[in-house]
């Protein structure tokens with residue numbers, strides 16, 4: 001029970017700070033991720049990311065997360081954008097499986113996939129060395145950006161690198177066997193996981209479906225090779241990093257089509273002499289109209305590809321040999 005003096009003090013402080021009688025966004029609404037687990041098959045669930053860019057409204061919950069049950073405990077693929085999300089995810093995995101966490105994987109170093117790491121024991125978080133190094137190198141820059149964009153959702157979030165360097169060809173969890181596959185293309189190190197028991201392929205951000213791929217850290221040629229390799233793995237269902245999990249090749253096809261169409265379109269614009277603002281205003285192919293964030297990611301790609309093309313193509317005018 002508050003004393004009369006305390007009540008007066010609190011209301012006075014509220015009035016003094018301008019909070020009395022009005023709702024302040026971000027103060028009034030409790031920050032809570034409402035995670036919904038979609039059951040894909042027995043013992044496998046997906047928490048679907050929103051097909052959006054990271055905003056203050058969605059708290060960065062835009063990437064797909066998977067939870068798998070096994071005799072050895074729950075297995076979690078990616079941890080989401082913040083400490084708060086990671087904690088909600090850990091609770092959800094416990095409710096679904098009734099077991100402690102056996103393993104957490106990080107598919108790549110992007111913050112929407114790994115900033116929930118803090119909610120898990122570090123030695124249980126596994127990733128290839130390239131993912132760990134990428135997170136160590138880029139984590140603080142990503143963290144600044146995430147706090148700036150997503151605001152209070154990020155409160156208390158620290159960058160935690162995985163404590164287990166993943167080198168094994170096979171990971172056994174009693175009745176479940178996963179094959180980690182080290183690839184690259186979306187970033188310098190992308191982890192794909194194939195679950196032998198279900199035939200499910202967890203492709204991370206090498207595959208985007210109904211949402212435009214992000215390319216700021218991409219090597220387009222290597223990404224296309226990775227897609228060809230993924231297509232060669234017989235699988236029953238593919239879980240993309242963003243977009244619906246389907247039992248067809250739509251995700252692979254659409255990502256490939258984007259990579260084969262959009263970067264050449266930008267290169268062509270550059271070669272025709274269009275400046276950066278003219279290039280960003282170019283019309284996109286009709287088939288991209290049903291893809292979320294097509295224009296947004298196209299503009300981002302123009303903005304990071306143009307400086308590269310300029311560096312590659314334009315001669316130096318200061319007489320220094322290149």
Ligand SMILES: [Zn+2]
Pocket residue numbers: 108110186205214241
């Ligand atoms: Zn990514």
